[in-house]
Amino acid sequence: MSDQIERDCMEYDVVIVGGGPSGLSTAIRIKQLAAENNEEVSVCLIEKGSEIGAHILSGNVFEPTALNELIPDWKDKGAPLNSPATKDVVKFIISENLSFNIPFPSFLIPTFNNHGNYVMSLANFCRWLASQAENLGVEIFPGFTASEIIYDGNVVKGILTGEMGISKDGEKKPSYQPSMELRGKYTIFAEGCRGHLGKQLIKNYNLDNDKDPQHYGIGFKEIWDIAPEDHKEGTVMHTMGWPSNGTISGSYFYHGENNQVYLGYVVPLDYENPHLSPFDEFQQWKQQKDIKKVLEKGKRVAYGARALIKRLSIKA
Numbered sequence: 106m107s108d109q110i111e112r113d114c115m116e117y118d119v120v121i122v123g124g125g126p127s128g129l130s131t132a133i134r135i136k137q138l139a140a141e142n143n144e145e146v147s148v149c150l151i152e153k154g155s156e157i158g159a160h161i162l163s164g165n166v167f168e169p170t171a172l173n174e175l176i177p178d179w180k181d182k183g184a185p186l187n188s189p190a191t192k193d194v195v196k197f198i199i200s201e202n203l204s205f206n207i208p209f210p211s212f213l214i215p216t217f218n219n220h221g222n223y224v225m226s227l228a229n230f231c232r233w234l235a236s237q238a239e240n241l242g243v244e245i246f247p248g249f250t251a252s253e254i255i256y257d258g259n260v261v262k263g264i265l266t267g268e269m270g271i272s273k274d275g276e277k278k279p280s281y282q283p284s285m286e287l288r289g290k291y292t293i294f295a296e297g298c299r300g301h302l303g304k305q306l307i308k309n310y311n312l313d314n315d316k317d318p319q320h321y322g323i324g325f326k327e328i329w330d331i332a333p334e335d336h337k338e339g340t341v342m343h344t345m346g347w348p349s350n351g352t353i354s355g356s357y358f359y360h361g362e363n364n365q366v367y368l369g370y371v372v373p374l375d376y377e378n379p380h381l382s383p384f385d386e387f388q389q390w391k392q393q394k395d396i397k398k399v400l401e402k403g404k405r406v407a408y409g410a411r412a413l414i415k416r417l418s419i420k421a
């Protein structure tokens with residue numbers, strides 16, 4: 106049936122699916138290499154969010170080695186890395202009212218040693234990367250989802266975008282637009298963790314044969330505007346302990362620029378208690394007195410949740 110629909114088809118040398126940091130960096134690097142070799146390479150990137158960054162809700166501690174290699178003059182080009190990490194705090198929470206800071210030799214645990222890193226908004230960073238990619242000639246199409254893979258035999262030839270303008274009942278609305286073929290000599294999938302096309306590719310090409318299974322966690326994240334007197338730009342805090350309820354869950358709490366904090370809670374998805382609610386764990390964690398005191402005069406401005414890949418938990 107869908108084969109009878111007439112579709113537009115666009116051809117590129119490279120089609121990239123996903124406008125997160127990996128898709129955008131890939132697009133930039135391909136264009137840089139093409140320029141170094143005096144070659145014309147057409148690159149398009151599609152992103153299902155309404156704009157680049159729309160699906161990237163992340164306050165982030167960012168380690169800049171890869172950026173230094175990709176765009177060495179990122180400071181001159183206005184990369185939004187304005188808050189160097191100035192202080193690491195690691196807290197063990199015993200209960201809603203009791204916690205203590207863990208003095209630790211930070212060189213032993215790199216996650217807790219953020220000297221030289223930056224607290225930033227990953228969404229703003231992606232917007233900036235997109236502007237760098239467009240300056241190099243990458244065509245970026247936000248608002249389009251790659252919904253199917255185009256194969257020729259067993260070779261990937263591109264993707265089909267999703268149809269748009271279908272009502273809840275499956276009827277075509279006046280705004281209906283059929284899917285579009287984006288064909289590429291190379292198609293690069295940068296959908297992030299557990300992308301639906303990625304899962305099909307893993308299955309189709311048996312990419313997980315004889316491999317350890319991937320482990321996942323769920324990460325809740327929120328962005329808050331807080332009172333200036335509670336804001337300590339550059340402070341990077343991680344907590345462990347309460348209310349973990351038998352899981353190796355942990356939290357992060359980063360003070361970025363503009364009186365904002367980025368906070369979140371990660372629960373590994375191999376928990377054994379079927380009654381555990383990761384979302385409620387996160388809400389409970391925010392009631393801890395040290396966390397609550399920073400948030401209570403503030404306002405939540407954005408929130409979301411996302412799967413993330415993780416290493417195997419060490420069982421308690």
Ligand SMILES: Cc1cc2nc3c(=O)[nH]c(=O)nc-3n(C[C@H](O)[C@H](O)[C@H](O)COP(=O)(O)OP(=O)(O)OC[C@H]3O[C@@H](n4cnc5c(N)ncnc54)[C@H](O)[C@@H]3O)c2cc1C
Pocket residue numbers: 122123124125126127128151152153154158160161163164165166167168227249250251252295296297298300301302324325326369370371411412413
């Ligand atoms: C709670 C949490 C906290 C984190 N904290 C940190 C941190 O402090 N520091 C750090 O370095 N990393 C952190 N990470 C990890 C970091 O966010 C990821 O490593 C990074 O975002 C991966 O980049 P990516 O480009 O591969 O995928 P993503 O960032 O997931 O981007 C994928 C993009 O592809 C789009 N997309 C997906 N499927 C399709 C499709 N079919 N068609 C079109 N578009 C599609 C999505 O909308 C998205 O924009 C954190 C992650 C989470 C969940």
